[in-house]
Amino acid sequence: MTTxxxxxxxxxxxKVRAARDHLLAHRDDYxxxxxxxxxxxxxxxxxxxxxxxxxxxxxxxxxxxxxxDADLTARSWSYxxxxxxxxxxxVWLAQQGLQRGDHVIVMLGNTIELxxxxxxxxxxxxxxxxxxxxxxxxxxxxxxxxxxxxxxxAPSETASAVDAATAGILRIAVGAGAPADWVSFDGSxxxxxxxxxxxxxxADDLNLLYFTSGTTSATPKLVRHTHVSYPVGHLSTxxxxxLRPGDVHMNISSPGWGKHAWSNFFAPFLAEATVFVYTxxxxxxxxxxxxxxxxxxxTFCAPPTVWRMLIQADLGLLTKPPRELLGAGxxxxxxxxxxxxxxxxxxxxxxxxxxxxxxxxGNSPGQVVKDGSMGRPLPGYPxxxxxxxxxxxxxxxxxxxxxxxxPILGLMDGYHDAPERTARALHDxxxxxxxxxxxxxxxYLSYVGRSDDVFKASDYKISPFELESVLLExxxxxxxxxxxxxxxxxxxxxxxxxxxxxxxxxxxRAAAGEIxxxxxxxLSAYQRVRRLEFVEELxxxxxxxxxRVELRAAEAASVERPAGEFSDRDFR
Numbered sequence: 001m002t003t004x005x006x007x008x009x010x011x012x013x014x015k016v017r018a019a020r021d022h023l024l025a026h027r028d029d030y031x032x033x034x035x036x037x038x039x040x041x042x043x044x045x046x047x048x049x050x051x052x053x054x055x056x057x058x059x060x061x062x063x064x065x066x067x068x069d070a071d072l073t074a075r076s077w078s079y080x081x082x083x084x085x086x087x088x089x090x091v092w093l094a095q096q097g098l099q100r101g102d103h104v105i106v107m108l109g110n111t112i113e114l115x116x117x118x119x120x121x122x123x124x125x126x127x128x129x130x131x132x133x134x135x136x137x138x139x140x141x142x143x144x145x146x147x148x149x150x151x152x153x154a155p156s157e158t159a160s161a162v163d164a165a166t167a168g169i170l171r172i173a174v175g176a177g178a179p180a181d182w183v184s185f186d187g188s189x190x191x192x193x194x195x196x197x198x199x200x201x202x203a204d205d206l207n208l209l210y211f212t213s214g215t216t217s218a219t220p221k222l223v224r225h226t227h228v229s230y231p232v233g234h235l236s237t238x239x240x241x242x243l244r245p246g247d248v249h250m251n252i253s254s255p256g257w258g259k260h261a262w263s264n265f266f267a268p269f270l271a272e273a274t275v276f277v278y279t280x281x282x283x284x285x286x287x288x289x290x291x292x293x294x295x296x297x298x299t300f301c302a303p304p305t306v307w308r309m310l311i312q313a314d315l316g317l318l319t320k321p322p323r324e325l326l327g328a329g330x331x332x333x334x335x336x337x338x339x340x341x342x343x344x345x346x347x348x349x350x351x352x353x354x355x356x357x358x359x360x361x362g363n364s365p366g367q368v369v370k371d372g373s374m375g376r377p378l379p380g381y382p383x384x385x386x387x388x389x390x391x392x393x394x395x396x397x398x399x400x401x402x403x404x405x406x407p408i409l410g411l412m413d414g415y416h417d418a419p420e421r422t423a424r425a426l427h428d429x430x431x432x433x434x435x436x437x438x439x440x441x442x443x444y445l446s447y448v449g450r451s452d453d454v455f456k457a458s459d460y461k462i463s464p465f466e467l468e469s470v471l472l473e474x475x476x477x478x479x480x481x482x483x484x485x486x487x488x489x490x491x492x493x494x495x496x497x498x499x500x501x502x503x504x505x506x507x508x509r510a511a512a513g514e515i516x517x518x519x520x521x522x523l524s525a526y527q528r529v530r531r532l533e534f535v536e537e538l539x540x541x542x543x544x545x546x547x548r549v550e551l552r553a554a555e556a557a558s559v560e561r562p563a564g565e566f567s568d569r570d571f572r
Contacts, residue, residue, distance in 0.1 A: 006057030013050045015040035016232055020270055023239040023379065028366025030376065033239060037379035039409035040232060046201035047231035047266070048086060048122035055272050056083035062246070063274040065115050068291055070281045076274075077112055082119065087195040089120030092188035096170060098151060100125030100198065103209065105144060105152040107131045107162070107256070110264075110277045113174045113185065114255055117153055118265060122207065122227075123195055129209045132256030133158060141165035146222055147209055147416065153185070203228045209416055210258050212355045221421065223258070223355050224413040233358040233410025234266035236378040240351045240362035241299055242324040243271035250276040250292065250322075251301040258355035259329060263301050273299075285313035293320050301326035305540075307336050307348065308472070308479060312501065315343035324365065326351060330545055331447040333469040334371040350374040352400075352447070354433060356425070357381075358410035360402065361445055372469065373444040374437075380408060385439055386430065388451060397438040399451060402431040436463075453548050455484040457492045457526065464548060467494055467529060470522045476504035476511045481538050483552040485531050493530035497551055500534055508534050512566035520568075532566045 009017075019040045026033035056064075060080030068074045077085075098104065104121060106128050108114040121128045129147050131140070133155065144152070144165060151170035154162050156177040163171075163179070173182040208225040241263065243249060249271075251263030268275045278291050283306070292300065300322040302310075307327055321344035327336075328351045337348045351362035352374045361383060363375035377383040385398035392398075402408055404426065411431060414422040425432050436448040448454060448463045455462050464482035471480040479499040484492035496515075504511040512532050519529045539550045561567075 007049055007053040009054045010050050012040075012042050012045040013054050015042060016045070016051060016235075016270075019232075019235055020238065023235060024244065024271075027239070027242065027244075030364055030367050033364070034377070034379050039380050039407070042203045042228050042232065044200035045203050045228055045232065046122060046125075046197070047207075047227065047269075048119045049197060049201070051231070052079070052086075052119060052269055053083045055269070056080050059272060062272070063248075064269070065112060065275045066248070066277070066295065067110065067112065068276075068278045068295065070279060072287075072291065074295065075112075077115075082115060085116045086119035086123060088191040088193075089116045089188050090123040090195040091193050092191045093120055093124055093126070095191075096151075096172070096183060098124065098126050098170070101206070102126045102151065103129060103147050103149045105129045105131050105140075105147070105149045105154075107133055107135070107140070107152060107154040107158065108174060109133050109155065109255060110279050111155075111174070115265070115275075116188075122231075123197065125198070125201055125205065127206050127209055129211075130256045130261065131211070132254055134254075137161050137164040143211060144169065156182075201227050204413070206413070207231065208261070210261070210355050211256075212258075221355075221418070222416040224416050226413050228409055229412060230261060230358065230410070231266055233408075234262060234270060235358075236380055236410055237262050237267040237351075237353070237359040238270050240349070240359045240364055240375075240378055241267055241271075241301065241326055242349075242365035243267060243273050243299060245272040247271060247273040247298045248276050248296060249273050249299045249301075250278070250297045252278075252303065252306050253301075259303075262328075262353070262358065283309060285310050286317055289313075289315075289318040292322065293318060296320065297322050299324040299326070301328060303327070303329035303545075304332050304336070305479075307332060307340065311336055311339045312478065315340065318344065321345060325349065328353070328359075331372075331374055331465060333472045335469065335473040337369075337371050352435075352445075356412040356431075356433075357402070357408075360410070361400070370440075370442075370444050370446075373440070373446045375445065376443050377445075380410065382406070382408070383445070384430070385437060385445075386432075388436075391428065397448065398436065400433045400435045400437050400445070402433075403429065404431055405429050450548075453552075455492055457484065457487075457490050457494060462494055462527060464494075467496065467519075467523065467527060470519060471496055471498065471515065471529065473522070474515055474518045476501050476514060479538055479546070481546050481548050481551055482529065483548055483555050485555050486558075487530075494527065495531035495533065495555060496529045497533050497535050497538060499536065499538060505534075508564070509566070513571045516566075516568050516571050528568065530568050533562055533564055 056079035063076040064079040064082045066076040153172040156173040156175040171182045174185045178184040207227040210223045211220040249268045253260040325348045347369045349363035353359040360381040363369045382403040437445045467482045468480045485495035487493045539547045
């Protein structure tokens with residue numbers, strides 16, 4: 001096999017490395033990290049050529065990606081192997097007619113081909129559109145039309161669903177059984193040529209398009225990221241994760257969403273660490289902990305749904321807990337954090353960001369973690385709270401905004417072909433997140449809710465997240481979502497949709513009485529949950545976030561009390 005030459009570090013490589021090394025040197029020093037950090041100024045940069053391949057030359061045998069399959073067999077690919085394979089993939093994709101600037105749907109699961117393709121497309125200068133394999137044909141057709149994709153790369157077994165949505169574009173099949181009118185990805189394995197770029201990659205060229213998860217609207221937004229905004233912007237994520245060179249980083253996230261790029265691609269590779277993936281068919285907490293022990297996972301990040309399932313199991317089964325424990329996607333409830341800390345020692349550290357940005361707020365390593373707080377602004381992120389009604393900056397509670405008077409490298413380039421939507425998010429010198437938070441005297445921020453989730457009851461402002469956190473403290477509650485329920489006297493009252501633990505499902509009325517009693521002792525009178533409805537599942541996005549917007553709409557449209565609903569009046 002012809003091997004790629006070791007690509008030398010460029011001036012851009014050294015600028016990124018200097019910023020990275022500053023954060024590593026101040027890993028436990030919040031003030032030092034923030035005060036001494038500056039985003040590198042880059043006119044050209046290609047993450048695959050000028051970072052990954054450079055690291056591959058320095059540490060060719062270090063594992064870049066390790067994948068454990070459902071049967072617990074494991075395989076690792078080194079930085080050197082993945083560098084060579086992505087060169088071959090870039091050459092092969094060019095042979096199929098793809099070129100710089102072309103948009104490509106990448107509809108792959110957690111298989112090594114995902115990393116080969118993402119690096120190969122980056123080398124080529126084509127634009128990757130990571131997409132979950134769980135999409136329906138209609139959803140895929142929408143994404144192709146909205147993004148202007150010229151090609152789709154997908155597993156062979158999804159061909160029938162993909163065919164219905166992809167007429168007229170190049171279709172590349174990964175795996176055996178490719179249809180006759182598809183191109184087989186196997187052809188890339190015959191390439192031995194070294195990839196030669198056509199020239200420098202402009203820093204502001206488009207690198208990634210990401211559809212948002214759609215928690216607040218039926219139509220997902222399409223976010224634009226350049227060759228620096230995610231690839232270099234994730235320096236903030238690296239620091240929040242607490243990653244070090246040589247770490248084994250496990251992140252539970254589905255491909256196709258921004259968080260997968262955060263923790264399964266850019267941040268670990270920037271840290272020169274190993275991406276660790278466990279591809280289970282069905283979640284089993286005991287097996288997950290066995291895998292983490294066996295493979296000596298050092299840093300572990302999971303969404304709240306996984307953390308909530310973990311605490312239903314015997315956490316003592318994990319004998320060698322990771323050094324760093326992280327939660328992201330939605331804020332973690334304090335009860336979850338305290339139970340994990342009691343069992344494993346380390347404290348789960350929350351982080352906050354969006355598909356539109358890298359990690360902007362977080363509880364950083366070595367700092368005091370306040371339960372219920374998502375931490376403080378991370379290096380490179382000037383966070384301000386703004387009163388959503390008056391526009392006043394610096395309030396104690398308000399919308400999380402970013403001051404963009406100085407460029408923020410980790411922030412998106414805007415929304416694709418949606419100038420009005422971009423203008424709504426970026427105006428008055430600020431990027432508006434749509435999320436509400438409060439700030440304490442030490443500068444720690446606590447999540448209140450989406451601006452469109454917060455509601456009023458009897459003229460008091462209600463944060464669903466606060467109420468859900470209290471409900472989750474009860475052992476019978478596995479998941480909860482609070483929305484306003486119409487009320488003739490109070491205008492609205494808090495109603496909770498609750499998924500019960502298996503032990504509590506036998507007597508729903510008794511469980512409801514206990515949960516109401518628990519809430520009465522923990523919540524102020526105006527906050528009390530007045531109605532409960534038990535459900536087998538809560539509506540979620542494909543990425544696992546609870547869709548309160550769907551529950552809220554259904555509740556607003558309801559004209560009769562559901563048969564399975566309990567009222568607090570029933571237990572007085």
